[in-house]
Amino acid sequence: MRLQDKVAVITGGANGIGFSATESFAKEGAKVAMLDFDEKTGHEKAEELSSQGYEVAFFQVDVSNEENVHAVMERIAGKWGKIDILINNAGITRDGMLHKLASSDFQKVLDVNVNGVFYCTQAAVPYLVKQGKGKIINTSSVSGTYGNVGQTNYAAAKAAVIGMTKTWAKELGRKGINVNAVAPGFTETSMVASVPEKVIQQMVAMVPMQRLGKPEDIANAYLFLASDESDYVNGTVLHVDGGIMM
Secondary structure, eight states: OTTTTOEEEEETTTSHHHHHHHHHHHHTTOEEEEEESOHHHHHHHHHHHHTTTOOEEEEEOOTTOHHHHHHHHHHHHHHHSOOOEEEEOOOOOOOBOGGGOOHHHHHHHHIIIIIHHHHHHHHHHHHHHHHTOEEEEEEOOTHHHHOOTTBHHHHHHHHHHHHHHHHHHHHHGGGTEEEEEEEEOSBSSHHHHTSOHHHHHHHHHTSTTSSOBOHHHHHHHHHHHHSGGGTTOOSOEEEESTTTTO
C-alpha cells in the first residue's frame, strides 16, 4: 500500500474529484480526513467507506473561514496524532463575462479558491513540519494557465494557486515538505454538469485525447504526488488535461 498509515486531509472530499481521491487514498492505506461544506453527503460518504473497512472520518468545514479551518486541523491531529498529506481540492465557480460579473461573485471565488488554500495550508503546515516530511497538493486548473472566457474570477484564483505553490515549494522544501499543484483540464464533475451538450462537444474537440477527464484521472495524479514516489518532485504543476496545454 502506497500510503499505509499516512494521515491525509482532503478538502472538498465528499464530491467529484475530491471523493475519488478520498476513495483511492483510503484504498492505499491512508487514514483520510474528508473535509467538505456539504454535511449530509459528507456523513453519507464517510459511513459508506467506513462500512467497507476503510478509516475515513468526515469533518464539516468552510475553507473560507480561517477560524473554522484551524479548529478542524486541530481535531484531525488530535484524532490521529499527525497530518502527513494535505490536498487542497475544494473549489467553486461563479462564471460570468467581465461586463456582467458581480463583484460578490468575484470575491466569493477568491474567498474559497485562494483564501481557502492559504488557510488550510497555514493551519496544516505545523503538523507536517513536526513530522519532518509531508506532501501538499494544490488544485489549480488549465484556466489558471491560459485563461478562459467567462472565468475572470476562476482563472485569477487558479493562477494565484500556482504562485502560492511555487512560493511554498521554496519555503518548505528545506523542511522536508513537497508542494506541488495539479491542473485539471475539462473534467466530468458537477461543475460541467449544467453545461449545454453543444459546449461539451466543443470542449472535447479541444482535447487531443478527444474526451473529458474523469475524476479518477485527477485523483491518480494526487496519489502519485502524495506518495513516496514523488519525493524529488517539488514546485511543479502537473497538467492532467488530455494534452490541451501541449
